[in-house]
Amino acid sequence: MRVSEVQQEALTAEKAKWMYQKMVEIRRFEDQVHETFSTGTIPGFVHLYAGEEAVAVGVCSHLDDKDYITSTHRGHGHCIAKGCDLKGMMAEIYGKATGLCKGKGGSMHIADVSKGMLGANGIVGGGFPLATGAGLSAKLRKTGGVAVCFFGDGANNHGTFHEGINQAAIWNLPVIFVAENNGYGESTPFEYASSCKSIADRAAGYNIPGETVDGKDTMAVYEAAQRAVERARNGEGPSLIECVTYRNYGHFEGDAQTYKTSEEREQHLNELDAIIRFREYLLSNNHASEDDLHSIDENVREAVADAVEFAEKSPMPEADQLTTDVYVNYKPGGEE
């Protein structure tokens, strides 16, 4: 089943350039984290999103701050596409007091509720019920918002996948379930671990639309997401989109990636690369000039460098800050 056809809104040059900028931000940010991680400056585990930019950006380009997303352990791309501050993100990854979670969360748990970013999540499959709950809230409070649940192919075998989608379906909630099928759950191939041929096939079991798109074709993701988001906003219920993609780096930094072939890596880093392809699309459709894109590239390079400088110069949190934010005092009656 295909997500219902809705009137496609033409992509404006302004939106197209914003999308390109976000994709380049993600790539540059992740390449930078990769480099920095190798120097030992980053204290914890990181799972990089580079290679999957088209998914986060293609989907989030239809969202605003009232829309919620849930993310994964590979969450930097979702954060950036949803508008999180690069400096606050980088500082969080460095474990600094100026980080978006004041150093408590780190790479795997970046959250920014002001941007509708409910958080990266170190628990695989943790997001399905949360996104369904956010969708329930949006429906009950009539905010007009939708919730998007990003998840990986590993998570589609988790019980929460089935529980969350079924509940969103029976209550007709404004939720979009976006699978990032990068071929491997850690080192285990999707084909081995999943009994279905595609994750989208599983939508049929919940009587919701499901479709598979080339997750490295930005416009394919953009258009599928547009259909699903419109459908959700119109009160027509949840959808599932499977984006077939690839992660350029390992499951985590330090992963030797022996389960990948050199041919597939070569192909994905070059001819199939989402940014190279979107760049060509923008130029050939006159959405942007070479100069426009070059200046975006330069600005992003600077922004990421600024984020690194900010993170490096920021102080570590005071140790005793770990006992804060457990509970807050509230007034009788329930308000803070």
Add this chain to the structure above:
Amino acid sequence: MPVISYIQAVTQALREEMQRDEKVFVLGEDVGKRGGVFRATDGLYDEFGGDRVLDTPLAESAIAGVGIGAAMYGMRPVAEMQFADFIMPAVNQIISEAAKIRYRSNNDWSCPITIRAPYGGGVHGALYHSQSVEAVFASQPGLKIVMPSTPYDVKGLLKAAVRDPDPVLFFEHKRAYRLIKGEVPEDDYTLPIGKADVKRDGSDITVITYGLAVHFALQAAEKLAEDGIDAHILDLRTVYPLDKDAIIEAASKTGKVLLVSEDNKEGGIISEVSAVISENCLFDLDAPVQRLAGPDVPAMPYSPTMEKYFMINPDKVEKAMRELAEF
């Protein structure tokens, strides 16, 4: 006697048990071809094949539940949770099924499963790769919970867990995996589950602890010995059910007891140890029982400064021991 690491003792015990009994098999995420993210099952896939070293989908409830079902029906599974933090979706299968099968079936069925999981902090894993989860299970009769501190204990207790007719949770401190090394016999041996072990005999103060903190207490004890304070250190090894006799003996021996755990302070294993001491040792005590444990916050934070503040270390243990000795 060969000196091997804590994690090598895990692998050795698994290999020997699989060689000994063809009903023993392992299952978990990436345990097969990859040999586990920590390499605990390294080489087992090549030696025993894919039917006995099973890569599972990423679904902890099914890893535990499928293992429990196979255990009820004649097999000896060893299920791996990639991180102890990930055991939460499996709690229903472990507590509602594994723990209760023998009791509810009038002793007709049993569930000889071992569930291994790396726990503990100090590796910058942040919230969901650092937690201690033993207290979740430590009020569930029907389960046994083993938390060894040395490679020798790992091998003997893991082999005992595999052979045990009831479900055993086997929690391995991930920071100990490569940090802690020790002599381990190449021969087959088991150690009794449910028995604590005196790791240092002393007469002035008693430290009761388990896991990585045993080593911190031993290090601290050597420093105290330079000042003439002689510490007695009891390693619980099995945290549920507790070895009450050993606890009472160790507490009564010196009359001054420090309990140490990396887990949150309230409601943990050492709280129960404290209750055992208060019930049995009132007239032998010369000081209030002391607890040194993690702070009561929801999970270990990411930033190194806060993680360090959370973690137990030799200095903190030494300070607490000195204060108790001076009481």
